[in-house]
Amino acid sequence: MTADLIAAAIRDVPNFPKEGILFKDITPIFAQPKLCTLITEELVKHCKALKIDAIVGVESRGFFFGFHLAQALQVPFVPIRKAGKLPYHAVSEEYALEYGTAKIEMHIDAITTGQNVLIHDDLLATGGTAAAAARLVKRQGGNISAFAFLVELSFLNGAEVITHECDNIISLVKY
Numbered sequence: 001m002t003a004d005l006i007a008a009a010i011r012d013v014p015n016f017p018k019e020g021i022l023f024k025d026i027t028p029i030f031a032q033p034k035l036c037t038l039i040t041e042e043l044v045k046h047c048k049a050l051k052i053d054a055i056v057g058v059e060s061r062g063f064f065f066g067f068h069l070a071q072a073l074q075v076p077f078v079p080i081r082k083a084g085k086l087p088y089h090a091v092s093e094e095y096a097l098e099y100g101t102a103k104i105e106m107h108i109d110a111i112t113t114g115q116n117v118l119i120h121d122d123l124l125a126t127g128g129t130a131a132a133a134a135r136l137v138k139r140q141g142g143n144i145s146a147f148a149f150l151v152e153l154s155f156l157n158g159a160e161v162i163t164h165e166c167d168n169i170i171s172l173v174k175y
Contacts, residue, residue, distance in 0.1 A: 002042045005035055006150065006173045024151055024175070026061065026122055039172065040068045043120075043148055046170045047073060050145045053115040054078050058104070058133050059085070061122035065150065069120060078110040078117075080133050091139060095132035104129065106136045113141030124149040124171060127161030134165035146170060 009032060013023040029035055043065060052075055057066025059081045070077035083092055083103035090105040111117060119133050124147070134144050144166035152159065152171035159169050 002038050003173050006039065009035060010151065010173070024123065024153070026064075026150060030064070036065075036068075039065055039150065040072055042172055043069045043170070044072045046148065047118060047146065050118065050168070051116050052118045052145050054111060054117050054142070056080055056106070056111075056117055056119045056133060056137060058119065058121040058129055062120050064122065066120035069118075069148070078106060080104050080106045080136060091136060093132040093136045093139075095128045097128065098126075102129075104132055104136065106140070108140070111137055111140035111142040115142045116145040117142045118146045118148055119144065120148045122150045124152040124158040124162075124169070125156045127156075127158030130158065130162045131165060134162065138165075151175065 009029045011025040011028050013025050016023040052073060054076045055066050055070035056078045057063045067077045083105055086105050086107055089108045091108055092103050092105040094101050094103045117137050119130060121130060124130060130147055137144060146166060146168040147162055148170040150172050152174045154174050
């Protein structure tokens with residue numbers, strides 16, 4: 001039922017960010033505080049049985065529910081940001097985009113060896129960003145317990161890309 005409520009709140013934006021793309025805009029969800037609470041509760045339900053020591057949220061939309069999930073589970077929240085945005089010493093990971101590359105970073109002291117980490121982002125598309133986040137966590141000695149997404153665009157096969165990092169993939173809505 002929560003999946004239906006989430007899907008009903010997501011706005012389709014044709015031809016954004018470029019011609020031919022149907023963008024799934026989650027921002028209308030934020031106008032519905034009760035739905036936001038339901039989403040957090042649903043994520044907690046999926047994660048409670050897992051041994052999670054930290055939640056990693058991927059910039060920027062992974063911060064919205066990632067932080068609330070970390071608070072609900074009483075574990076630290078670790079932001080992964082675009083290159084050059086973190087103020088302290090950071091490790092970085094470059095990954096391929098459709099046209100070119102991008103780089104994400106995490107503070108060098110954000111994850112400790114042996115921590116079990118859940119990686120959260122709003123959307124799973126091709127899996128490149130999530131896989132890069134997993135590589136960052138592993139380079140710091142962390143273990144990937146699960147990935148959690150609000151939306152999965154299953155026709156882009158991103159789950160196939162990240163299953164070699166962890167096959168526990170939580171997606172609340174699939175298209």
